Amino acid sequence: MRVALACDHGGLPLKQAVKEALAAAPSEVIDLGTDSPESVDYPDFAHKAVELFLKGECDRIVLICGTGVGMSIYANRFRGVRGALCSEPYTARMSRMHNDANCLILGGRVIGPGIAAEIVDVWMRTPFEGGRHAARLAMIDGLPGKIKDPSNR
């Protein structure tokens, strides 16, 4: 599985642990930055990952900012992106089983590397249950206001 990974300066301290957990999943990680502690704008980095995903160049997205909130708001504006902000493994597991989450968002100032690695591990290996949950997702994907074309943000 190919996973696009992006963070801002608030997410940078967690990135290495997340990268290692993704590699162990195993998955191919496409690291889109940032790589420096200098302040950057999280929408720019979320966008790099969303763009790859919507072009079909990766299967999943992992985003990290300070709280995970900004990245989460951004990613969920796009049709077909189902982002789950998780700070413990239970939500990560359920986000796969019930929501078919294809984008995991973490808060680099909220959780530490150990919990982050557990979240990534469970999120990567839990399948979607389908059935009634698929019908509910179909109700969300077509909502007006969701952006279809990533070049049109």
Ligand code: RB5
């Ligand atoms: C950056 O200081 C911080 O605002 C950002 O990482 C994120 O937490 C926003 O939601």
